[in-house]
Amino acid sequence: MNHFLDIHKTDTDQLRAMIDGARRMKAARGDRPRGAPDDQQPLAGRMVALIFEKPSTRTRVSFDLGVRQMGGQTMVLSGKEMQLGHGETIADTARVLSRYVDLIMIRTFEEATLLEMAEHATVPVINGLTNRTHPCQIMADVMTYEEHRGPIAGRKVVWCGDGNNVCASFLHAAGQFGFDFTFAGPPTLDPEGDFILYARDKGSRVHIERDPVAAVQGADLVVTDTWVSMHDPQSARERRHNQLRAYQVNEALMAQAKADALFMHCLPAHRDDEVTSAVMDGPHSVVFDEAENRLHAQKAVMRWCLGL
Ligand code: CP
Numbered sequence: 001m002n003h004f005l006d007i008h009k010t011d012t013d014q015l016r017a018m019i020d021g022a023r024r025m026k027a028a029r030g031d032r033p034r035g036a037p038d039d040q041q042p043l044a045g046r047m048v049a050l051i052f053e054k055p056s057t058r059t060r061v062s063f064d065l066g067v068r069q070m071g072g073q074t075m076v077l078s079g080k081e082m083q084l085g086h087g088e089t090i091a092d093t094a095r096v097l098s099r100y101v102d103l104i105m106i107r108t109f110e111e112a113t114l115l116e117m118a119e120h121a122t123v124p125v126i127n128g129l130t131n132r133t134h135p136c137q138i139m140a141d142v143m144t145y146e147e148h149r150g151p152i153a154g155r156k157v158v159w160c161g162d163g164n165n166v167c168a169s170f171l172h173a174a175g176q177f178g179f180d181f182t183f184a185g186p187p188t189l190d191p192e193g194d195f196i197l198y199a200r201d202k203g204s205r206v207h208i209e210r211d212p213v214a215a216v217q218g219a220d221l222v223v224t225d226t227w228v229s230m231h232d233p234q235s236a237r238e239r240r241h242n243q244l245r246a247y248q249v250n251e252a253l254m255a256q257a258k259a260d261a262l263f264m265h266c267l268p269a270h271r272d273d274e275v276t277s278a279v280m281d282g283p284h285s286v287v288f289d290e291a292e293n294r295l296h297a298q299k300a301v302m303r304w305c306l307g308l
Contacts, residue, residue: 018139022296023143034065042303042306047102049100050063051077053085091116103125109130114130129165136294139298140290144262157174162229180204186244213256218257220257224249
């Protein structure tokens with residue numbers, strides 16, 4: 001069973017094949033309209049369940065569109081409206097859905113929910129984000145970097161801000177794709193030690209920096225994300241803003257990176273909090289390519305899950 005649960009749980013060769021496949025599928029579409037089908041229809045006759053226990057714009061639209069372009073159909077389900085939100089177990093939900101659909105994508109809170117769904121489903125399960133990781137996002141990010149600048153192996157990626165779920169998947173990717181990773185943020189928001197150890201064990205050079213200016217020296221890619229994630233209490237907002245203000249990605253900070261450095265943000269962005277509009281809309285930014293590439297990368301992930 002090809003579940004896509006996390007970057008570090010999938011073989012490097014298979015991750016590489018997915019990125020390459022995504023680029024081929026993107027090129028093959030050319031500039032045809034978004035709703036037009038792909039030449040190949042590998043998902044014809046297949047049904048995909050897209051479950052959201054948290055809000056989403058990109059993940060929801062890109063998965064739905066990707067399935068349709070490949071000839072399949074989707075059911076978009078909100079966790080609250082399902083019996084899942086009213087006491088039915090995750091295991092029973094997985095067993096039932098497996099009788100109706102060919103593939104399940106779930107965005108949920110606890111990683112344990114995702115893992116239980118995968119354990120009991122008899123169809124592949126894709127992680128569309130948990131509180132701990134966001135692997136589909138990072139597949140799109142690696143694809144986007146390589147589209148603009150060639151192989152990411154050996155490059156210096158600098159994360160500024162909160163060591164959150166997206167940061168965690170970047171650390172997994174550092175280990176799998178062989179790039180170096182510097183985290184710049186306050187000590188209370190460091191990524192979990194397991195993620196750092198994984199990347200280091202795989203040979204990636206991982207640095208923790210408190211000084212954002214020192215961190216971005218020589219960076220090939222600068223990345224940030226929202227200072228308050230979906231699972232963080234709103235009561236933490238003011239404290240986090242105070243802790244993270246020094247790590248805002250602005251033009252002065254980007255000027256410390258390499259002249260051809262890229263800027264990424266998985267979006268949604270809070271303009272003039274974690275990143276200024278001048279950087280978001282500036283020459284280094286590839287944030288909208290990143291968002292588009294969610295579509296192409298996830299199409300490759302779904303084909304891999306289904307062996308197509
Ligand atoms: N980056 C991302 O996952 O966006 P959504 O929350 O809109 O899906």
